[in-house]
Amino acid sequence: MNLEKAPDVSSRTATNNVVIPATENTRPYRRERNSRFRTGFKNAINRLNPQFVLYTFLFALFLIYGLNSILYFSLELLNPTSLEAEQNKAVFLANLTTGFSCFVSLIIFILFIERFLSKNWSKYTILIVFTYCMLMLIRLFQKAFYLIENDGGKYWAHYWKIMSVEYNASSISSHGTLYLVIPMIAVCVIFYNWQRSKDLDRKISEQEYQLLNLEKLKTKAQLNALEARINPHFLYNSLNSITGLIHDNPDKAEEMTIQLSKLFRATTGRSDQSFHSIAEELDIVKSYLSIEQMRFGDRLKYSIHLESGLENIKIPRFLLQPIVENAIKHGISKITEHGIIEVRITKENDLIVFQIHDNGPAFKEDLSGGYGLRSISDKLQLIYGNQATLQIENNDYKSIIIKVPMETLDKMSV
């Protein structure tokens, strides 16, 4: 049996591979192995841009240096090898207090001061100045400690000795200043990171906002796609009937034409609004039914019952008319006489219940035959989520029952 190994479409090097039947030698050709190495190498290079390389270098350097210094210092503290090491405890405390004062200065700055400054350079300048003041304040405390504590005084004496040692007459006058610089740099770096994370948050929420907008647009577009168009067959049939009426019954022909144009106006006008009141929807249904009544004559009787108080509640446009159209297409047109359509709209707790009944033949089991119920349930899903239901009653009182929550649409701004 000769099995062919299918090319691996997920790997980047698929285009370079030669398909090898598994029965042959499975070691890849040398040329192929080299090319795989080369592309892998190229990919890695692409991910290392110069900026990243520089940052990594500096960061690694300082991190290692810093950590090593901490390690050395800490070891000295824990196992003092000399008197100086003991006295380094003061240094340790001084570092702690400096760090702490930097921390406090940053927090105060971000919480209270930063918002009043507009320019970036002003922010950093004020931050540095503020931190400097804080550090000076802490220095005073440290000096105070030195003056108060007799026993611990020798530690602080040692600390000040370190701080004021002159290495070289010609070099930096007081490297005490240098020790000040480090906290300055630290607060600036931390502040910079804080700013960047704030920006990122803003960018994220901007993106989220845009995403939400896009979702809204998509919903709108989907709604528009589901918007009912006047069924061309219906139009055709109506015009046929009108043709028949013009000579025999001109008044009725006129009335039918008016109803038809009413129906058209409802579909073509103001399509940027997806909702209207129940009263408006019933207007459409009435127009539609009056036209069909003229076509079917005595074969159709219909009634519409609307519970009072519900007239102004907003529902999606063309929620009911397609269902009534179904009732005619698949119900009334299939029976020879005494066709009945009943539309009932009532309130049930917080739900509005729409029931459309016809006495035509029962729904087919699989609901095939272009019932268009799918697009209605899609529309309901888009607008109401899971809060709306569409039921099909296929027993004695054959009907379609739609239940929607009352409140939702007033709060939506689609």
Add this chain to the structure above:
Amino acid sequence: MFKTILIDDEPLAISRLKRLLSHYSAVISIIDEAHNGQEGLEKIEAQKPDLIFLDIEMPLMTGFEMLANLSYMPKVIFSTAYDQYAIRAFEENSVDYLLKPIEAERLEKTIEKLKK
């Protein structure tokens, strides 16, 4: 002279066709009308017309179904709102296939065909 039965489920269509055919009263004599396939079946078997104007989309029994059940076959002129049945109508050896709303000139051509 063709004894004719009109078969259509829409009363308006029948009344319009009657009015149009009134111009050809020398050729067409309407003896009856039916409103669905079942009724048409009965009336054709009973009265044996020479010609029928037949709608296709009707309740209970469509035009084609009715034709399939006829033992006596008159001449058939289809008159319907939909054009998708034209090919099948051709297979049924009908005289013509008229699309509603029927235009007067088109009906004239049909009558000419009949006369031949």
